Amino acid sequence: MHEVGIASEILRVGQIEAARRPGARLIAVSVRIGVLAGVDSDALRFAWEVLSQPTEGVAPRLDIEVVPRRNRCEVCSMEFFSDMLGEDCPACSSRNSRLLGGDELQLASVEVEE
Amino acid sequence: MTTVVPVEKKVLHENQRIAGELRKRFEEQHVLCLNLISAPGSGKTTLLEKTLNCFQKNEKVALLTGDLQTENDARRLAVYGFPVQQIVTGSVCHLDGKMIERALEKWELAALDLLLIENVGNLVCPSSYDLGEAAKIVLLSVTEGEDKPLKYPSIFVKSDVMVITKIDLLPYVSLNLERMKANARQVHPGIEIIELSCKTGDGLDVWLAWLERRRDSVRERLLCARS
Numbered sequence: 001m002h003e004v005g006i007a008s009e010i011l012r013v014g015q016i017e018a019a020r021r022p023g024a025r026l027i028a029v030s031v032r033i034g035v036l037a038g039v040d041s042d043a044l045r046f047a048w049e050v051l052s053q054p055t056e057g058v059a060p061r062l063d064i065e066v067v068p069r070r071n072r073c074e075v076c077s078m079e080f081f082s083d084m085l086g087e088d089c090p091a092c093s094s095r096n097s098r099l100l101g102g103d104e105l106q107l108a109s110v111e112v113e114e
Numbered sequence: 115m116t117t118v119v120p121v122e123k124k125v126l127h128e129n130q131r132i133a134g135e136l137r138k139r140f141e142e143q144h145v146l147c148l149n150l151i152s153a154p155g156s157g158k159t160t161l162l163e164k165t166l167n168c169f170q171k172n173e174k175v176a177l178l179t180g181d182l183q184t185e186n187d188a189r190r191l192a193v194y195g196f197p198v199q200q201i202v203t204g205s206v207c208h209l210d211g212k213m214i215e216r217a218l219e220k221w222e223l224a225a226l227d228l229l230l231i232e233n234v235g236n237l238v239c240p241s242s243y244d245l246g247e248a249a250k251i252v253l254l255s256v257t258e259g260e261d262k263p264l265k266y267p268s269i270f271v272k273s274d275v276m277v278i279t280k281i282d283l284l285p286y287v288s289l290n291l292e293r294m295k296a297n298a299r300q301v302h303p304g305i306e307i308i309e310l311s312c313k314t315g316d317g318l319d320v321w322l323a324w325l326e327r328r329r330d331s332v333r334e335r336l337l338c339a340r341s
Contacts, residue, residue: 002207002239009125017121027116031125038242038268074303084267085301096303099271105125105242113116 006039007047007062010107014060017110024112028061035069035084036103061111069102129243132211136246139223144336146329147229149245151269152253153262154235157279159187160312161253161321162230166194168322174225178217179232180209187232197221208239211246228329237262241269249274249328256280256287260294267301275306277321282311 014029033039041064048062068081073089074096080089084102088095124130140147150158162177169175176197179187188200199217201209209231231247233240241250252273254262257280263270270276276298284291291309298305308324310317 002242005206006125006242009128013121013123013125013127017119021117021119024117030118036268036271038238085264086267086303095299098304099302103268103271107121107123107125109118109120109122111116111118 003040003043004047004051006105007044007051010048010062011051011060013107014110017107018112021112021114024114025057026060026110027113028063028111030063030065030108030111032065032067032104032106032108034067034102034104036099037105039105041066065108067102067104070100071097072100073097126242126244129211132215133244133246136211136214136218137248140229140246140248143223143226144332144339145223145226145229146332147231147245147247148325148328149231149233149240149247149250150253151233151237151240151250151273152235152255153237153258156235156253156255156258157312158232158235158253159190161277161279161310162191162232163194164312164315164318165230165322165325166191166196168318169194169196171195174227175230176221176226176228177230177232178209178214180213180234182206182234203234207234207236208243209233209245210243214245227332237266237269241266241272248332251275251277253277253279254294254298256283256289256291256294260290260297263294263297263301270298270305271302273302273305275308275324278307278309280311280313281309281316282313 010029010031014026018024018026052059069084070081072079073094075094076092078089078091152158177191178199178201180201180203181187182203185200188198191198201213201217231245250273252269295307308320310321
């Protein structure tokens, strides 16, 4: 539901980063989205298509890498990936794990043409 | 020639920056800030009404309540005599740090020790926006079904507590309450769970005790800071 706001923020930050290199044109923005970030990739792509249309030339691309949930077992300290709902520890079967990652919404890089 | 330039910035870094500043201010001023989140109609305003009703009139409590439209919630909450501001978001589906910052310009933070924020009714988007709160609290009513923690895991992962509301309706719905709790614990093993009914008052004491415990920990830090 808030993907339009997220897409416009990605575009805004991407353009600022590209503008740091004089004369460079923004070609693509890469983002990492955790499965727990509450952001839907398809809705984000749709918002991006609408928002990124330039008055002339080619629209910049949006590259999305979806990041799984990362957990650490509180019993045996094993770190493991799971789907968004979490899983029992694959080493000791404990249910008690702590979230390490998978909720990020990170602008990883921009690609520019110089 | 094309070049890939590493950036590694949070997309919502501007909101994160504001939330970080808010959190610092809350901690410095010893204000406990709680962010209540749920779907529309789960009973956030009603729980706040019952909570305010139990407070002494001299409590240093203030409330911010977010909605797309209307000042209805602020009117309901203002009856109890504590400062309340409605944040009308227009079409925005969540509160963000900037909205909180702007609202707080009207209040002296040092005169408060509890700030309750009622987010826009929505189980998805509010989970992405940090407001500088000490804890998120997710409400889920028994009429919403036991699978919601699995369908909307983000908010259940990020909340310290799940408050199950409207338990007086349990005889009339086909909810498996234990399943609902197990689902919440599956996505967030450490989540605290409180069951209550604002209608009958059952479980309200557990909620108020939880709130007091959190307030006590802030008061203890205040005492340590003064001594």
